[in-house]
Amino acid sequence: xxxAPDALTEAERTRILAKSARFDPPAATLADGRRDxxxxxxxxxxxxxxxxGEAPFRARQVWHxxxxxxxxxxxAMSSIARPTREKLAERFVIGRPEAATVQTAADDTRKWLFRxxxxxxxxxxxxxxxxxDRGAVCLSSQVGCTLACRFCHTGTQILTxxxxxxxxxxxxxxxxxxxxxxxxxxxxxxxxxxxxxLMGMGEPLYNYANVAKAMTIVMDNExxxxxxxxxxxxxxxxxxxxDRAGAELGVNLAVSLHAVRDDLRDELVPLNxxxxxxxLIAACRRYPAASNARRITFEYVMLRGVNDSxxxxxxxxxxxxxxxxxxxxxxxxxxxxxxxxxxxxxxxARFSEIVMAAGFSAPVRTPRGRExxxxxxxxxxxxxxxxxx
Numbered sequence: 001x002x003x004a005p006d007a008l009t010e011a012e013r014t015r016i017l018a019k020s021a022r023f024d025p026p027a028a029t030l031a032d033g034r035r036d037x038x039x040x041x042x043x044x045x046x047x048x049x050x051x052x053g054e055a056p057f058r059a060r061q062v063w064h065x066x067x068x069x070x071x072x073x074x075x076a077m078s079s080i081a082r083p084t085r086e087k088l089a090e091r092f093v094i095g096r097p098e099a100a101t102v103q104t105a106a107d108d109t110r111k112w113l114f115r116x117x118x119x120x121x122x123x124x125x126x127x128x129x130x131x132x133d134r135g136a137v138c139l140s141s142q143v144g145c146t147l148a149c150r151f152c153h154t155g156t157q158i159l160t161x162x163x164x165x166x167x168x169x170x171x172x173x174x175x176x177x178x179x180x181x182x183x184x185x186x187x188x189x190x191x192x193x194x195x196x197x198l199m200g201m202g203e204p205l206y207n208y209a210n211v212a213k214a215m216t217i218v219m220d221n222e223x224x225x226x227x228x229x230x231x232x233x234x235x236x237x238x239x240x241x242x243d244r245a246g247a248e249l250g251v252n253l254a255v256s257l258h259a260v261r262d263d264l265r266d267e268l269v270p271l272n273x274x275x276x277x278x279x280l281i282a283a284c285r286r287y288p289a290a291s292n293a294r295r296i297t298f299e300y301v302m303l304r305g306v307n308d309s310x311x312x313x314x315x316x317x318x319x320x321x322x323x324x325x326x327x328x329x330x331x332x333x334x335x336x337x338x339x340x341x342x343x344x345x346x347x348x349a350r351f352s353e354i355v356m357a358a359g360f361s362a363p364v365r366t367p368r369g370r371e372x373x374x375x376x377x378x379x380x381x382x383x384x385x386x387x388x389x
Contacts, residue, residue, distance in 0.1 A: 012240045020206055023142075025164040026118055028095070036095040038066065038173070039166025041213060042220070052091060054084070060222070066094055067223025070173065070182025095166060096174045114174065116167055120160055122201050124171040126179075126193065130366070134194035139171050141211050142202025147236055149269050151258070151301055153335040162207040168214035172196060172224070184225050195230045199254065203271075205238035205245065215249055228252070229294065239275040242283045250289045254297040254328075255280065259307050260315040268307070281319055295324045295361075301332050302343035302351070309347075313354035326361035 028036040037045060046059035061080055065071040074080075074089040097114035100121060104110045110126045120143045128135035143160040145152075176182060176193055185191045196218065198204045204211045215231060218224045232252040233245060242253070257280075259265035265272040272280075290296050298320065302308050316327065329352055332342040343351075348364055355362035 009240050009243070013244060016206065016238065016241060017209060020162060020208065023159060023162045023207075024210070025116070025161055025167065028117075028164060028166050030093060030117070034091055034093050036166055037062065037092045038095045038170055039164055039168075039214070039217070041216070048092070052087065058084070062088070063220075063223060067217065067220065068182075068184045068225075070176060070184075072096060072177075095170060096177065097167060097170050099174065099178075102178075110178075112171075112174070112178075114167075114171060116163075122163060122167075122171075124175060124200060126175055128192070133192060135192055136195045136197050137172055137175050137193050138197050138200045139168060140200030140202055141168060141198055141204040141207045145202050146206060147203055147269070147271050149236065149256070149258075151268060151303060151332060151338065151340050153338070157201075159202075162210055163202070165210045165213035165217065168210060169217050169224075172218065184223065195232070196226060197232045197234065197254070199232070199234040203236055203238065204233050205235045205241035208241050208244065212245070212249055215251060228289070232297070234299065236269050236271050237275050237280040237283075238271070239279050239283045243286060246287045246289055252294055252297070253284070253287050253289065254299055255284060257298045257316075258301050258303075260312050260319055264307060268303075277319065281323075284320075284323060284325075290324050292324045295326045298325060298327045299330060300327055301330045302348050303332050304341040304343045304347070306340065308343040308351055310350060310354055313351045317355055317358040317360070320360065321358075326363075327355050329355075329362055329364045331364065 028039060030036070035048065037048065040048065042059065042063060045063060046056055049058050049062065050056070058080070061077070065077045065079075069076075071077055072094050074085045074092070074094070077085055080088075095117075097116055099112050100115040101113040102110065107130070108128050112124045113121055114124055115121045122140035122143050124140060125138040126135055127138060140163060142162050144157040146159045172193070179192050181191055181193050196215075198211065211233070215233075218226050218231065219228055228249065228251045232254050233249070234254040234256060235242060236256045245251070246253070256269065257265075258268050259272075260277070262272060262276050265277060284290070284296050287296060298316075300307075300316070320327075329348055331348060332340055334340075334342070352362040352364055
């Protein structure tokens with residue numbers, strides 16, 4: 001008897017999670033035996049503190065100091081008695097990734113190369129809004145990537161390992177450190193680091209367990225308190241995990257589409273050979289957080305003479321008809337050794353006009369931070385190149 005579709009999907013999710021676990025980071029324990037408390041869930045933090053004889057309320061205090069106040073040292077936790085602070089410092093640390101390099105572009109885009117305890121590195125970018133005092137922090141989820149998308153610089157770097165929850169949330173916390181954005185702003189108080197986009201190095205849904213844990217920490221109302229409406233997860237189309245992310249996290253969804261025909265998308269985004277366009281669009285239609293107020297974003301890199309024709313634009317409109325969606329048109333950002341060229345301004349404008357005429361928003365993204373290789377598709381740490389890259 002053939003398994004039901006739901007059973008097949010669950011089996012595929014189990015397979016993806018098991019494969020992902022093989023790339024998990026090393027334990028968050030220092031050589032001296034102290035445990036990093038960043039990245040622990042509330043329950044895990046409470047259990048760690050209970051193990052050293054602390055009452056449940058202590059976990060709430062420590063959580064507040066770490067994620068609301070931004071404390072990096074137990075000595076700063078003034079609401080906790082000094083002997084208890086000293087006991088905590090003997091057993092735990094409050095970690096941050098090390099900024100190996102920091103670059104700032106002429107448009108104030110800032111890029112960090114963060115180094116983790118085992119020496120692995122990943123890049124994080126802050127993209128300020130050109131008009132308002134706010135901006136997005138683009139987080140990485142893996143060191144390298146398995147997807148090998150042809151137009152993406154990160155795709156030239158083999159997957160070394162997943163980033164842990166502490167390393168993912170730690171990127172955002174370190175960015176907040178740099179901009180002095182502690183304590184966490186209340187409610188809708190304006191903040192420079194106003195949104196998170198999981199669009200950096202790696203495929204977030206191939207590291208779902210760590211990404212979900214990190215975003216749950218970020219969304220906790222007694223800590224960083226960023227709402228799910230201010231978080232966007234970008235995927236190249238790991239269809240079985242899209243359903244799970246929608247059910248468990250409900251954050252905004254962005255889909256790296258880049259082609260409207262399977263033969264071309266098979267070439268540009270090899271994952272399409274496993275989850276073709278029809279399955280991907282069907283998963284978008286199922287995504288529970290999608291609404292007119294929270295549209296699915298389709299990312300579309302404009303490649304000269306490859307995917308930028310009026311016929312491509314019309315087929316895109318047909319594919320997404322009836323979806324609450326918008327299309328971000330991204331002029332290709334060159335990187336050393338890339339084989340593609342950016343579409344002409346005229347071709348991009350014509351493409352946008354066709355999509356907008358069908359009732360969809362189709363803004364052309366202004367490249368940000370190109371000169372420091374901080375723009376879309378340009379992120380890559382210095383190690384682990386693929387052969388021929």
